Amino acid sequence: MDNWTRVSEFILLGLSEQPQQQEVLCGLSCGLYLTGCLGNMLTLLAIVSDPHLHSPMYFFLCNLSLLDICFTSTTIPKMLLNHLSGHTTISFSACLAQMYFFIAFGAADSILLSAMAYDRYVAICCPLQYMTTMNVLRCALLVVVPWVLSNLISIVHTILMTHLSFCTNRIPHFFCELNALIKLSCSDTQVNKMLVLVFGSSVVLVPFVCIMASYTLIAVAVWKVPSTRGKGKAFSTCVSHLCVVFLFYGTIIGVYFKPTSLHTTQRDTAATVMYTMVAPMLNPFIYSLRNRDLKSALRKLLSENHFAKPL
Template identity: 45%
Template sequence: MATKNRTEVTEFVLMGLSSQPEMQPVIFGVVLIMYLMAVLGNTLLVLVACSDPKLQTPMYFLLSQLSLIDISLTTIIVPQMLVHTLSVSRTISYNCCMTQLFSFMTVGSMEVHLLGAMAYDRYVAICDPLRYSAIVSHSLCLRITLTSLGVVSLNSLLYSVLVTRLTFCGNKVTHFFCDITPLLKLSCTRPVVNEMLIFTEGVAVVVSPFFFIFGSYVRIGIAIAHMHSVAALQKALSTCGSHVLVVMFLFGSLVHMYLKPSSSYNLEQDRQVAIFYTLISPMLNPLIYSLRNQEVKGALWRLFRKLHPQAVSSLDFRQRMSVNLLRSKG
């Protein structure tokens, strides 16, 4: 293939999830439903965490930030993906592609750091509960969030700048968004520097937080093993269990995508896996955190009562009638 100068590539063609025309309406419908569920679920979680007085704690502050990250992550990718699914032209301009790459890497890396901060919050709450308020505060969580945002933004900027310096020998991206791996595959020469950076920075951004989370949960596990209160044990397992599930889902897909030798990349397989951490995981996170957490479920019910008092009164009336009927029969 003839070598092209980078400036000649003014746009890229995103190949999407499937090249079969008959599958496009199905893909559009499924992705749209999942996207709406992800946005609505995470938005509801943010509203509950911000409005309920009982959830004004650092833990739920971090959870609301995670929900905002999930909303941002899906919105960076899915709306354009939906347009391309039903469009004959699947092009994206060079500048928009680089912007999407930078935004996705920033938000994705930010999610990893937030999960690390949430693990630390759980560690202090369970292993050192008497000093929790003194150690973990809203101001500390805010500083962690802003510092992480600055670090991952610089890291993503470095990645993006290195990609812009590549010379591309084609513009067909075997993916549904501008991710770094399929873009590197279009390089006319092997991008050794970029590949090394992906691995080394991947270790710093992904593996290091994972080991931090793992270490935190080892200590938490030891503390749980010595608990004698059933109520405290159930509360610890409910809050930590949700977080462990989210960590397993996210880190498993990230390691598969970015921390393997370049020779083993399979772009067809990778774009299927990418659906998991760009859409499925953000959709499931609100369900995982709400269904396994009594405090969140209670806050959701209080919010529903506030928004629909008449419906709640009707439900309470029917419940009382049912109880009275059962008592009269007894």
């Protein structure tokens, strides 16, 4: 195909080219998606409905839950619909739209996680200045900036993609992933690849370094706590948070920053599943459901008295 306008649609090959594996993987994906959406939705509703949880930490958790729902919903429903209907195609415009929202929500999610780590650092290491430091304006900026920056990055990638021509329309992936589309192009993609590294560094590597720095300072502060029980609980919370951080950022770094010679379709797909399905599903359990106040709000939300209507 000499011109990108001749590509009217793409064919998504899915999670596997073997029908039996595709059945199993789609079933697992559906389970992960529904579990993640349910957990994030309950977290969101519990925080909004309980005035006691209207604080900076829960404000960030609320935004994280919203982002995770949006992030997973850009790819998994379309994949499941294609599998159930037997039609594996996606139009060119729909493919670009899916890529746009995937990049936007994923980048915003990444930057927000670093903002949450900063919030925990201030709360633990500078408790007396916490309410002053994490005022309404700063909290708003720490949420608005990821949304604005991620959408600007996504716009640039989408515009550049419209100027590429494609040798084939068969995408060896379950959605319109940026790298997969770049590999299909017959055009010069040096600018696209360079911006993947530049923008990727700003929304993945920089937040990851900030998170590690924050948790290092938190660990030092927690180590000085005289109570053994309090120290153990704090370290348990930090370790669980870091496990999700390593899962999310580690797999993204493996997909976008690994040398080209080490890339394989199976490995990239498996890594993508980890940060698009598994990590968002774990977030409400790790960040929210281990929290005593939030669990109390969830019990209140789900109790019969909460939904009972006065006669």
